[in-house]
Amino acid sequence: xxxxxxxxxxxxxxxxxxxxxxxxxxxxxxYYCLEMFSYPSGAKLHVGHWYxxxxxDTFARFKKMQGYEVFQPMGFDAFGLPAENYAIKTGIHPYxxxxxxxxxxxxxxxxxxxxxxxxxxxxxxxxxxxxxTQWLFLKLYEMGLAYRKKANVNWCPSCNTVLANExxxxxxxxxxxxxxxxKDLTQWFFKITDYAEExxxxxxxxxxxxxxxxxxxxxxxxxxGSIATFKVDGKDLSFDVFTTRVDTICGVSYVVIxxxxxxxxxxxxxxxxxxxxxxxxxxxxxxxxxxxxxxxEKTGVFTGSYAINPVTLEKVQIWIADYVLATYGTGCxxxxxxxxxxxxxxxxxxxLDIKQVIAPSDxxxxxxxxxxxxxxxxxVNSGDFNGLTTxxxxxxxxxxxxxxxxxxxxxxxxxxxxxxSRQRYWGAxxxxxxxxxxxxxxxxxxxxxxxxxxxxxxxxxxxxxxxKSEEFVNTTCPHCGGKAKRETDTLDTFVCSSWYQFRYxxxxxxxxxxxxxxxxxMLPVDKYVGGPEHAAMHLLYARFIxxxxxxxxxxxxxxxxxxLVHQGLILGPDGNKMSKSKGNVISPDDYVDKYGSDVxxxxxxxxxxxxxxxxxxxxxxxAMVKYFGRLERLLDKMISLKDTNVDKISNNEKELLYIxxxxxxxxxxxxxxxxxxxxxxxIMEITNAFYKYDQSVEDENKNTKLIKDTINKFIRIIAPFAxxxxxxxxxxxxxxxxxxxxxxxxxxxxxxxxxxxxxxxQINGNVKFVVTIPKDSxxxxxxxxxxxxxRLAGYLNGRSIKKVIVVRGKIVNIVVA
RNA sequence: GCGGGUAUGGCGGAAUUGGCAGACGCGCCGGACUUAGAAUCCGGUGUUUAACGACGUGAAGGUUCAAGUCCUUUUACCCGCACCA
Numbered sequence: 001x002x003x004x005x006x007x008x009x010x011x012x013x014x015x016x017x018x019x020x021x022x023x024x025x026x027x028x029x030x031y032y033c034l035e036m037f038s039y040p041s042g043a044k045l046h047v048g049h050w051y052x053x054x055x056x057d058t059f060a061r062f063k064k065m066q067g068y069e070v071f072q073p074m075g076f077d078a079f080g081l082p083a084e085n086y087a088i089k090t091g092i093h094p095y096x097x098x099x100x101x102x103x104x105x106x107x108x109x110x111x112x113x114x115x116x117x118x119x120x121x122x123x124x125x126x127x128x129x130x131x132x133t134q135w136l137f138l139k140l141y142e143m144g145l146a147y148r149k150k151a152n153v154n155w156c157p158s159c160n161t162v163l164a165n166e167x168x169x170x171x172x173x174x175x176x177x178x179x180x181x182x183k184d185l186t187q188w189f190f191k192i193t194d195y196a197e198e199x200x201x202x203x204x205x206x207x208x209x210x211x212x213x214x215x216x217x218x219x220x221x222x223x224x225g226s227i228a229t230f231k232v233d234g235k236d237l238s239f240d241v242f243t244t245r246v247d248t249i250c251g252v253s254y255v256v257i258x259x260x261x262x263x264x265x266x267x268x269x270x271x272x273x274x275x276x277x278x279x280x281x282x283x284x285x286x287x288x289x290x291x292x293x294x295x296x297e298k299t300g301v302f303t304g305s306y307a308i309n310p311v312t313l314e315k316v317q318i319w320i321a322d323y324v325l326a327t328y329g330t331g332c333x334x335x336x337x338x339x340x341x342x343x344x345x346x347x348x349x350x351x352l353d354i355k356q357v358i359a360p361s362d363x364x365x366x367x368x369x370x371x372x373x374x375x376x377x378x379x380v381n382s383g384d385f386n387g388l389t390t391x392x393x394x395x396x397x398x399x400x401x402x403x404x405x406x407x408x409x410x411x412x413x414x415x416x417x418x419x420x421s422r423q424r425y426w427g428a429x430x431x432x433x434x435x436x437x438x439x440x441x442x443x444x445x446x447x448x449x450x451x452x453x454x455x456x457x458x459x460x461x462x463x464x465x466x467x468k469s470e471e472f473v474n475t476t477c478p479h480c481g482g483k484a485k486r487e488t489d490t491l492d493t494f495v496c497s498s499w500y501q502f503r504y505x506x507x508x509x510x511x512x513x514x515x516x517x518x519x520x521x522m523l524p525v526d527k528y529v530g531g532p533e534h535a536a537m538h539l540l541y542a543r544f545i546x547x548x549x550x551x552x553x554x555x556x557x558x559x560x561x562x563x564l565v566h567q568g569l570i571l572g573p574d575g576n577k578m579s580k581s582k583g584n585v586i587s588p589d590d591y592v593d594k595y596g597s598d599v600x601x602x603x604x605x606x607x608x609x610x611x612x613x614x615x616x617x618x619x620x621x622x623a624m625v626k627y628f629g630r631l632e633r634l635l636d637k638m639i640s641l642k643d644t645n646v647d648k649i650s651n652n653e654k655e656l657l658y659i660x661x662x663x664x665x666x667x668x669x670x671x672x673x674x675x676x677x678x679x680x681x682x683i684m685e686i687t688n689a690f691y692k693y694d695q696s697v698e699d700e701n702k703n704t705k706l707i708k709d710t711i712n713k714f715i716r717i718i719a720p721f722a723x724x725x726x727x728x729x730x731x732x733x734x735x736x737x738x739x740x741x742x743x744x745x746x747x748x749x750x751x752x753x754x755x756x757x758x759x760x761x762q763i764n765g766n767v768k769f770v771v772t773i774p775k776d777s778x779x780x781x782x783x784x785x786x787x788x789x790x791r792l793a794g795y796l797n798g799r800s801i802k803k804v805i806v807v808r809g810k811i812v813n814i815v816v817a
Numbered sequence: 818g819c820g821g822g823u824a825u826g827g828c829g830g831a832a833u834u835g836g837c838a839g840a841c842g843c844g845c846c847g848g849a850c851u852u853a854g855a856a857u858c859c860g861g862u863g864u865u866u867a868a869c870g871a872c873g874u875g876a877a878g879g880u881u882c883a884a885g886u887c888c889u890u891u892u893a894c895c896c897g898c899a900c901c902a
Contacts, residue, residue, distance in 0.1 A: 210821080210822095211821060211822070211896080211897080214820070214821060214897075215821090215896095215897055215898085218820070218821095218897070218898055218899095219897095219898080221898090221901065223901070223902085225902080241902080242901095242902065243902060244901095244902065245902075256902090296900085298900075321900095322900090323900045323902095324900080324902075325900075325901065325902090327901095328901045328902080329901070329902065332902095333902045334902080335902085336902095340902070341818095341900095342900055342902080343902085412901080412902095413901095414898095414901055532896085535897080536897085606829095606830095606841085606842075607829060607830085607842085608829075608830080609829095609830070609831095612823090612830095614829070614830085615829085617828085617829065617843080619828090619829090619842095619843055619844080620829070620842080620843070622843090623842060623843055624842090627842085629856090629857090630857090633857085666833090669833070670833095673833085675831095675833095677829090677830070677831080677841085677842095678830095678831065678832095678840080678841080680841080680842090681830090681831075681840065681841035681842075682840090682841080683841095684841055684842075685840080685841070688841090691858080691859095692859095695858080695859080758837095759837090760836085760837040761837095762836085762837085762882085762883070764882080764883090765836095765881095765882070765883045765884095766883095767837045770837080802882090803882065804882090805882050805883080807836060807883090810836050810837095811836045811837075811883080813836080813882050813883060814882090815882050815883095
């Protein structure tokens with residue numbers, strides 16, 4: 001009986017036979033199948049890992065049997081906060097706990113029996129990997145894409161570290177859910193904004209879920225508009241505003257500047273100084289969560305200065321308000337209360353003018369209803385621009401401003417540069433040295449890696465743990481040889497995972513990050529599968545870094561992941577997300593141990609639509625155990641049939657082969673599209689058809705040659721779904737190792753040829769009966785057969801036929817009065 | 818608020834291009850085997866009706882010979898973004 005012993009037996013054989021190895025000679029048939037590597041924070045693999053890796057392994061084995069040279073590596077995203085937090089709690093060093101977890105997880109992954117190429121393994125916290133993460137940083141520095149600046153950054157007071165914008169979720173720390181605050185710190189950034197347009201544009205050609213593309217599109221947030229320069233009245237100062245509604249510029253009744261903007265101090269008049277300073281202070285201490293509060297009232301203060309509208313030359317008040325973001329656009333906006341809801345609320349509260357400049361073009365009633373924010377229409381109260389449509393005006397007014405050197409067309413992105421500094425221990429040290437004489441000095445490539453020291457006090461106190469290690473901090477300047485200090489921040493772990501897909505195929509290269517010529521043959525990844533939670537961060541960063549490596553001349557690849565799939569989420573039996581506190585966590589190990597890896601994997605593939613997931617079902621597992629018994633009994637019986645000398649192919653056999661080949665066609669389609677549930681349903685249908693055949697035909701009347709051939713084919717069909725089980729059956733049927741070195745069966749059309757087909761007959765769209773017609777009948781012929789059918793009159797009840805519609809080979813519909 | 822998605826039997830879920838709704842499985846009912854049970858094998862199982870039939874894919878309309886599928890309106894839930902000028 002199938003179980004874990006059979007798993008172990010074949011896992012060992014596969015190991016010896018090196019079934020997962022990659023033969024470089026077949027590079028022209030390469031298929032790079034990649035699952036997102038695991039994060040060894042928890043001690044064990046959970047159901048989610050299995051749901052990612054199991055079905056994708058089925059897909060990879062299918063590809064192998066299709067003749068592709070499959071490269072399916074696995075590794076560990078080993079740096080990061082959870083290991084460090086665990087260390088802080090327990091005192092166990094992150095290196096030790098991580099290595100132990102990796103060991104456990106490796107053995108679990110091996111128990112899964114997935115066709116992972118372990119020779120290609122990467123572990124991001126090992127020196128031979130993070131050396132190249134550091135090298136990558138230096139490359140970006142060299143290219144001007146890594147820079148340092150003082151920034152008002154997101155700060156997690158619990159993790160004691162900076163967070164990237166993407167790691168702040170609804171004002172809370174993504175990892176620990178503490179309320180995120182702001183802090184001014186000098187930090188390292190990657191200039192991802194330089195690639196905003198290409199990152200947006202490149203999405204078009206990708207075979208990715210539309211939703212994921214949409215998330216990235218929103219995240220990049222391209223906005224096309226204009227920039228307009230407002231001079232400060234009575235001072236030799238000016239500032240730019242960004243607007244998408246330059247057509248409303250004649251309706252500007254005040255302008256607003258973000259409180260953090262540097263110009264604020266210069267324009268604030270003495271009598272408003274106190275008020276402005278107080279307001280700025282208030283903004284500083286506000287938390288992200290307060291800032292995001294939906295019903296938060298808009299606040300602001302007048303600076304005392306006035307700005308000159310570049311079109312109307314009117315003087316308008318300059319305010320500061322925190323509803324204007326310093327980090328978007330220019331940090332200054334022109335306010336048009338008549339046509340912007342936010343400005344309207346603000347203007348009403350502080351008694352500022354409201355001037356309508358757009359009238360609806362399509363309606364006769366030009367009412368000045370204050371609640372109606374006209375989106376588009378015809379310009380009014382706008383001097384020379386009156387009568388233009390909004391679109392015309394956007395163009396004309398910007399051109400007018402451009403001529404006067406007071407504005408231009410402008411594209412703005414919401415994407416911010418990527419903050420990569422982390423004040424934590426467990427990460428790759430940033431390879432930078434600070435020298436009093438030479439300033440910022442990158443560590444020379446020959447000195448890499450900058451090793452992460454083992455003995456460090458990593459308890460958090462807001463300072464980087466590395467700053468407390470004298471032996472780490474103190475060094476000599478590579479430039480002048482004088483005393484110098486190292487950068488003590490480490491890199492965001494997303495940097496580590498942004499390039500791992502390049503390292504797998506050349507993971508032992510000690511000379512270079514990877515061999516360009518080889519990598520250009522191996523990349524891009526043909527199929528990438530992982531959770532949808534990485535839609536914005538990891539997947540965007542990896543695309544960015546790929547483009548950087550390309551521009552640095554290290555690869556020709558522009559997009560790392562050609563085709564992407566997100567698996568769904570497996571919930572607890574109660575329908576809730578699995579969590580220890582809810583007590584609804586399913587442990588894969590127990591099931592694998594009890595029933596074998598294939599039962600567990602088959603259950604996961606059969607029970608849900610792959611991209612949807614759903615709640616765990618204990619009955620579903622039992623059902624799969626039963627199915628394996630049914631399948632094994634069938635195969636064992638068929639394999640051991642005594643050979644008969646029957647040469648004739650009976651109708652029963654024709655029917656069986658017809659069903660079999662028809663379903664093979666569907667299974668190939670299902671696998672190609674990762675529709676595992678329907679693929680398995682079809683395997684069950686084949687099983688049922690075999691049972692039916694077996695019951696209908698006496699053993700001595702069976703064409704055993706045909707049946708045994710078909711069974712061999714069937715075992716190969718099942719192989720990717722239940723690899724251990726199938727290898728065992730392949731062996732019992734007297735075949736050589738391994739079933740995975742055989743070709744995946746495709747439909748044999750000879751068995752599908754039929755002289756007659758059945759098509760349904762509808763009356764007014766409702767199916768009434770089925771007629772058998774000769775294959776390839778002409779429509780007139782079909783109509784005749786149907787109209788002559790004796791059953792028809794009974795359904796007509798005397799009604800007259802108005803029309804007969806014949807859809808060739810599909811259906812007949814009779815329209816009656 | 819904006820953007821995207823989902824909704825199908827008692828349950829998980831099928832239906833690839835508008836063409837037999839409910840594949841496959843669970844559960845339930847029945848039969849065979851058995852002293853009996855378990856296991857196994859076979860059959861039935863959308864609702865309603867005695868039956869013919871009628872109705873049926875969140876709700877309401879529409880297009881079509883034909884709609885789960887296309888269009889309009891709408892409800893619930895999920896996800897993403899959220900003062901982005």
